[in-house]
Amino acid sequence: MDIASLWQELERVLLPTLASYRSHLATLHVERKHDNTLLSEADLAVQNQIIECVRAFDGDGLIIAEEDSKTLSRPSEANPGGRIWIIDPIDGTAQFVAPESREFCSVVCLVEDHKPVAAFVLAPEIGPNRSSVCVKLNGPGEPIEINGQPAPVVPAPSQSRHLSVPRGLGSQPRKYEPTLLARGYEPTTRVTSDTLHMVRTSVDLSSFTDPTLGPFGLFYREQQKVWDGAAGMCLALAAGLFVGDGTGRERASIDVAFNVAEPKFESMLIASDSEARRIVVSPLDATA
Incomplete structure (x- = not known):
């Protein structure tokens, strides 16, 4: 499968659509979902475009999309094999509907027999002068690219002490947060886009x-x-990082049930900083 051609087509199709909706935010229809997150008409339009492109490329793969309660149905099996396309049309809708904000992205991941093998992340406004940044992985063994260039690796822990440990608004600090602060880390507990924060943990977006x-x-x-x-x-x-869950167990496959309304990981942990990982995992493991 020529994944690179699909990613190129998605970038070509989605950029003008996202720009068009962003230029008409005053009249954009937005509603709140049951979990208090936002759903806009742009989410649905972008999702339809992504599905159309994926279907033209792969007519047989299963599609799991965030807003598919409006367009698709969930599979009957909890853990179907084969190819699965996981789609988030706009990750960071709250940012998308705010004119001054820019940290949102459109996301596609290809999963083959439970293993994530290719990824596409298009953030149309985080570059200089609100230009686009596109992160692509074409398949196993392929390099991660940012705007067609090899992705820079994340700096050594001694050079960056920033961590992303999001929690709900108004929730209490977790047991590991004071320890992180005492060790000189700077934890961020609010997130604009999960995907962008995970991208920033995997590669260095600074120069882009x-x-x-x-x-x-x-x-x-x-x-x-x-x-x-x-x-x-x-x-x-x-990127060769540690990927696992809050108990420290490594994860190499998508181990969630897909036949539910909102398939979820119980927890997701990725890290290049082994010291920070030990601090986060320790109290979680102790209370398991």
Whole structure:
């Protein structure tokens, strides 16, 4: 399968669509979903475009999309094999509908027999002068690319102490947060886009973004929806990072049930910083 051609077509099709909806935010229809996240008419339009492109490329693969309650049905099997295309039309809809914000992206991940093998992340406005940044992985053994260039690796932990450990608004700090602060880490607990934070943990976007979006040494989230985590997990594995869950168990496959309304990872942990990983995992493991 020529995945690169699909990614190229998606980039060509989606950029003008996203730009068009962003230029008409004042009249954009937006509603709140049951989990208090936002759904806009742009999400549905972009999802339809992605599905159309994927279907033209692969007529047989299963599609799991965030808003597919509007367009598709869930599979009858909990863990179907074969090819699965996981789609998040706009990750960071709250950012998308705010004119001054820019940290949102369109995301596709290809899973083959439970293993994430290719990923596409298009962030149309995080580059200089609100230009686009596109992160692509064409398949196993292939290099991660950013705007057609080899992706820079995340700096050593001694050079960056930033971590992404999102939690709900108003929730209490987790047991490991004071330890991270005491060790000189700078944990971010609010997230604009799970995917972009996972990308920033997997590769260094600094030279491609303005304002600069620096790297994270670790990303950890509990109860993560599969469309928020699959592509980031794919990129982290390709980058050779630790990928696992909150108990420290390594994860190489998408181990969620797909025959439910919102397939979720119980927890997702990716890290290049082994010290931060030990701090986060230790108290979680102790209370298991």
